[in-house]
Amino acid sequence: MKYCFLLIFLFLSLNSFAQNHTQPHLNLDEAKRIADAAEARAKQDNWNVVIAILDGGGHLILLRKMDGTQIGSVDVAHAKAKSAVYFKRPTKVFEDAVNEGNTRILSLPNAVAVEGGIPIFKDGICVGAIGISGVTSSQDAIIAEAGLKAL
Secondary structure, three states: OOOHHHHHHHHHHHHHHHHHHHHHOOHHHHHHHHHHHHHHHHHHHOOOEEEEEEEEOOOEEEEEEEEOOHHHHHHHHHHHHOOOOOOOOOOHHHHHHHOOOHHHHHHHOOOOOOOOOOEEOOEEEEEEEOOOOOOOOOHHHHHHHHHHHHO
């Protein structure tokens, strides 16, 4: 009987270890590097934005609101990042679809049809997303791309 419990314990321990160490993820230090690079790019053109970085489950890791950014951009940046991580694609895909007349996109839960949200991938796995809001949507996307280059 002791051996049965020992085997079960070892199996559960190894299974837990494998799950925790084989799945790529986005950590706080990486999120800070991404946000720092995004903020640096925004400052080049004196753009004030909100930077939201989410993990692979759509939970907030980091939120940075630059001085002078309108408060409405906090929710918008978060929503853009959430859309990008939930659908594993840039929000520009939805914006383009709506611009081409596919307004059904607007009825999808959590789909934001405004450029500026981009998923973050590691080893082909979506580990999070960045969302930017504060300037035009194309400028938001430029900032988001600059942030991703830091990863």
